[in-house]
Amino acid sequence: MQNKNQKTESRRFAKNGKTEYKNRSWKIGNYFYNNNNNNLFNSNKIQPRKEEKHKKVDGGDVFLSLPSDQVVDCIFSDKLLVQSEAKVFESVMRWAKHDSASRDCFLPQLMEHVRVRLSEALPFHTLKSDMLNRYKPGYGDKVILVVGVFDERSKCTEFYDPKMRRWVNGPNMISKRWKPCLAVVKDNLVFAVGGSSDRLKPVRTVEVLDLSSEMPCWKPSVDMLVERHIFGVGVINNCLYAVGGHNYSDKELDTAEVFDYNTQEWRMISKMSTRRSDPGVAVLNNLLYAVGGNDESLRALNTGECYDPSLDTWTPIAKMSVRRSQFSVGVLDGILYAVGGHDNYNCLNSVEAYIPSTGVWITIADMHVARFRAGVVALDGLLYVTGGSYNMIVVDSTEYYSPETNTWTIVTDSTKFAHTSTGLIAINRPRYFKT
Template sequence: MSESKAHHVEIRDVDGETLMKLVNYIYTAEIEVSEDNVQVLLPAASLLQLMDVQQVCCDFLQAQLHPTNCLGIRAFADLHACTGLLSLAHAYAEQHFTDVILGEEFMALSLQQVCSLISSDKLTVSTEEKVFEAMIAWIKHNKEARFEYMPKLMEHVRLPLLSRDYLVQIVEEEPLIKNNNICKDFLIEAMKYHLLPADQRHLIKTDRTRPRTPVCLPKVMMVVGGQAPKAICSVECYDFQEDRWYQVANLPSRRCRAGVVYMAGKVYAVGGFNGSLRVRTVDVYDGLKDQWSSVPNMQERRSTLGAAVLGDLLFAVGGFDGSTGLSSVEAYNPKTNEWMFVAPMNTRRSSVGVGVVDGKLYAVGGYDGASRHCLSTVEEYNPASNKWCDVADMSTRRSGAGVGVLNGQLYAAGGHDGPLVRKSVEVYDPNTNTWRPVCDMNMCRRNAGVCAINGLLYVIGGDDGSCNLSSVEHYDPTTDKWSLIPTNMSNGRSYAGVSVIDKPL
């Protein structure tokens, strides 16, 4: 305690303005933390053991977590021994990995930091492809200096969990792999794994064959636009845990009859009807910022289309352009930021429902416009061959059916045939190419939204032939029963789009 006898005490690493704020805090118990001062305030509070101020700074930084800054906040927390913030920032980076890898912070990580991230069992990725692509991008960011790290990084990529096609077409053809014998060994290991019968693969136990087990973020159900009774721009979310609805940022303009999907952490609202025109526009919602932006327009105007994500592409299927039903299909590639046409369907389909099962896209029912028939027919699209083929018909005609996928099976709920609105539901098994009926919904519904979560299939809103519905019901396949959720939407909506998203912090 030599300072107690000194006439002057030199406090290093704290500037005068920061020290004044902390002295004022000691007397007033008040302090203001901002983006401008948190990086000097936190180290100073740690040095002077003002733990309450340190915690306020950590809470402030936690509230600022975003894919573009979480790695920097993690490093800052590590430097200043803020263990709580460190673990929260690390968990955030794991949970938002697919967005984090697009930022400059990821490219600036050290080898050890990249290995720590991509080796985590808790990494939230839709497929292991994301991890492989992130690793290759990090190497290529400074290829001369980082090429030697390839084997060390490949050790943490779970190649056996990739599809056989991806291994052959992408991994094997990557020059960085071809030029490295150790990396080739990892590829051979993955190939051998795929040669085993499916029921024997569990016997191979290595770090690379162990599936990742991410800590799932809480989810909310997002209902976008719709008809109530005219096109609206409001968007509301349902919190499953709290059983409550709340509003989020409105669409940039009124929109109903759009295709809505969740892809790479964002919600896309594709095409639709604004109350006077069928549109080509595509709006994108960022839940972290609670705001909408736009991406390039589709090539055709489409309302009552089907929209789905298959691989890394967003597909817009059929619909109505204002004068005729469409058989055309186009796909959006977020990497190139472009739309391109793929093979058209065999039949024109507006008010079509779509779903993806086992890498195939299904177009279900709809209205053909030409012969003025609601359709019972179903088509399957294979992206490998870029061809559509007919599969088994549904038992009944359904236009405006709610289509969703649960446990590898395709559900068609409600819809209508002329003036008759249905409450019946049937399910398609691609393995047997057959449809079978399941329990009827509680209410007749057409033009309803559909999503699946936690083993349940939700059908949202729609109309019963006379009025728009604000109710939501879910189907449990283990009991073959439909149940209404306790709380209705704020207003009835038909032709709304629905998606399940991570609950925003």
């Protein structure tokens, strides 16, 4: 049965050739984007440049020269003056063909904003089948959420769309916090857990961002039982685990706790065998791994252990090849990666991978940039590393690792905001996400 929205769309498509989107009033050829207004949640602030005399419109030279992000903002607007949506479609196709080698990859996102009727879309359906597959809407794709993009104690968040290669501002958090841990529960709930306040005091507070809502905003969630700073989190079966860390009462922590989303309660679980602040924490095959970090003497560790929720026990695993604290971990294709960090003496650009089937660590290619306290996330078969610090200097670069080639590649369109944070996570592209 069609829902209300589907029926509304059907009525739109059933109308005759008259313009259906009455607020389409800007001319494509005279559209210019205001770079200061790129907030995802304030896209209505986009401004056109005043029309110039003798300027051609409807996909002319000006439109063909626009970068991809400005094309998206142009065709997404309700204030676009066109005779029919077919003109928008034709302009987008001309824009792509103008430099097909570098622009074809943007067509899936651009087509999401073309409000073309079925009859007007017929030329599109004459494309070859392999091209049609490439141009399917991109909902369900991943984007990256980053916290702490202006400075380490900021409320600000930012999204990165790797397909459109564009950074977009996200909703501000409720309170400033340094190094919160991020986790996704039930596919659309992003939890920002613990960290420290703007006065560098470890906190128990938790915030949650519901990505399924129309206008997502951060809201308070249930506080942890223990104040935790520089710790790690993982999610197993919609249960959120917080592991290790540091606070002023117990210094380096060997404790861990779990939040059950169904009961909305935190409870303590078995302690680790070793106190660990700044550990790397990740989930592999429904097991929780805690590796490296600092012990109570602030010595970097190379040991690791694995928690089985069904047994409530921790088991030692193989040691890493080097000691690492303030490093980052990521899981890609069933392999756990330990990235960069510090060994008490040097900032590291080395990376190693733990293969659970063999129970051993192997060394892989070094990063281009040595960094600690970086953000790491797996996305589309690649491992992205962004931000971090190097010798007291904040790093503003991003690079990604390809397991197929065992190589790292610098991302040329790195974030414009230098930051050091492990507050980095991949999320499903929400339907409201318009880049």
